[in-house]
Amino acid sequence: MSRDDLVNTNKAIVKQVTEEVVKYSPNSILIIVSNPLDAMCHVAYKFSGFPKHRVIGMAGILDSARMSCFLAEALDVSSRISTRSCSAGTEIQWCPLPRYSTCAGIPIPELLPKGQDRVR
Numbered sequence: 001m002s003r004d005d006l007v008n009t010n011k012a013i014v015k016q017v018t019e020e021v022v023k024y025s026p027n028s029i030l031i032i033v034s035n036p037l038d039a040m041c042h043v044a045y046k047f048s049g050f051p052k053h054r055v056i057g058m059a060g061i062l063d064s065a066r067m068s069c070f071l072a073e074a075l076d077v078s079s080r081i082s083t084r085s086c087s088a089g090t091e092i093q094w095c096p097l098p099r100y101s102t103c104a105g106i107p108i109p110e111l112l113p114k115g116q117d118r119v120r
C-alpha cells in the first residue's frame with residue numbers, strides 16, 4: 001500500500017487507539033509512528049485534545065539511524081558516526097546528503113573508496 005492508500009485505514013486505527021490512550025493515560029505524551037506520519041500526527045492531535053507539545057511524530061530520525069548504521073558497517077567504525085540526512089514525505093523521496101555527513105568530522109565521500117556511490 002502507498003502512504004496515500006493508508007490514510008483512511010490508519011486514520012480509523014489511530015483515532016481509536018488515541019481515544020483509548022487518552023481514557024487510560026490522560027497525562028501521557030503521544031509519540032506517533034504510523035504512516036502517513038504528518039497526517040496521523042494531526043489525527044492524534046485532534047482526537048486526543050492534548051496540547052501540541054504532547055503529540056510528537058517520529059520519522060526522519062529512523063532514516064538517519066539507518067544511514068548511520070550502513071555507513072558504520074561500510075567504514076568499519078562505531079555506529080555513533082555522525083550523519084545528516086534530508087527526509088521528504090516517504091522513504092521513496094528520502095534523500096541522503098553524504099557531503100554533509102561526517103565521521104569524526106571527515107565528510108563521508110572522502111572516506112569511501114573512489115567511485116563508490118552506494119553503501120548498500
Ligand SMILES: NC(=O)c1ccc[n+]([C@@H]2O[C@H](COP(=O)([O-])OP(=O)(O)OC[C@H]3O[C@@H](n4cnc5c(N)ncnc54)[C@H](O)[C@@H]3O)[C@@H](O)[C@H]2O)c1
Nearest residue numbers: 010012013016017032033034035036037058059060062063
Ligand atoms: N515513522 C517511521 O519511521 C515508520 C517506520 C516503520 C513503520 N512505520 C509505520 O508504522 C506502522 C506500523 O508498521 P509495522 O511495520 O509495525 O506494521 P505491522 O503490520 O507489523 O504492525 C501493525 C500492528 O498494528 C496492529 N493493529 C492493526 N489494527 C489495529 C487496531 N485497530 N487497533 C490496534 N492495533 C491494531 C496489528 O495487529 C499489528 O500488530 C505503519 O503505519 C508503518 O507505515 C513508520
